[in-house]
Amino acid sequence: MPVRTCTVAERLRSRIRPITSFPEDPRAIPDPEAWGHHVLSSPDLWNAKLGGPHPHAPGVPCAWIYVSGGAILGHQGVLPALFDLGTSTVPGAWAVDLYVDPKERAKGIGALLTERLEQVAPIAAAGGLTEAAEVLCRRRGWIEPFELMTYVRPLSLRGLLRAIGIPAWMRGSVAAIDALLAVHDLARVRRARGVLTIRGIERFDPSAEALSQRLAPSIGAHARRFADTLNRRFLDHPTRRYRSVGLFASDRLDGYAVLRTGSYRRVRLGIIADFLCAPDRFAALMAAAFSALRRDGADIAIVRFFGPAFGRAPERLGFLRWGTRLPLFVHVRSDLRDAMPDLFERPWFVTWGDSDMEWELPA
């Protein structure tokens, strides 16, 4: 009779299981303080944002958890995604939160949790990783095909001067520049209103997916946007207030931008968390976003996105490149990569969406 030896990896693997809400038993979390390295790891937030089932990916869990001694000691959280690659549609997932309890690290659990994701998702993507997670992904054959750039665009020089402690009497000297900037942005909005309607979006509906599919071939954004994901991640966010502006051409959604405010040091940030439009609508959409953010009191607009499809349009609108580099890691099943040698010729994404961490810029 053959003797079956159970390797350490098999034993660890057998303790990993998928879940669709998180966690089933909140008492299973050993130490909520130690648990999360960022806010997504709060169970309520997790379920509000990631809990399943997801209409376009019913089989994909919201996380794989590693359970030992009745406690959840590791998790890999995922957000289902769909990619339009040429003529085929390929299911995939964003790896949004990998965590292993400090006592359990360096045993291979992080790698095994990631392995489960790779098995379910022919395409998996992750951005904004910690150094440890970057090493882990590289060792597992994930590649770094694209880089996300950070762009900033001043909205109020007075606000920026205030943030660095310049006294009020000196700040008055830039009031005229601020007024010019505001008038310039408003003029763009007015020009756009000649052919487009610009209005807030209360709920995303299937027109967002239609827009995403329509634009995929021209801007190379293979990652499809879904109304339910946009609503879940942004408009229904349990703790953070986002708002969205849309461009409409004869009632057809032609672009959207999702906005929120935040702060870094004393600078009031206007964060363009996500946007989608054709390159020839970029100026109109950004001008609408700038005006909305200015009304919300932002000193500076900031957006992280994969630039190439938009050429020099960001610079023409006064965006400056911030030096940060944010790599995006992607794992693609080998048969897909073999079938599509030009797979990485264009970035698949327009933006990364928003981080669940508080916004941070390098000092």
Ligand SMILES: CC(C)(COP(=O)(O)OP(=O)(O)OC[C@H]1O[C@@H](n2cnc3c(N)ncnc32)[C@H](O)[C@@H]1OP(=O)(O)O)[C@@H](O)C(=O)NCCC(=O)NCCS
């Ligand atoms: C990142 C993390 C999940 C790794 O989990 P883990 O179970 O310790 O990782 P594993 O034991 O499976 O290691 C997998 C590979 O990554 C490498 N690795 C893991 N942690 C590392 C670290 N701190 N520095 C460098 N490499 C590291 C290992 O060397 C290993 O490669 P090898 O098998 O070729 O030796 C864990 O350190 C963690 O939870 N960190 C805090 C939260 C975090 O950073 N999450 C990532 C969010 S993006």
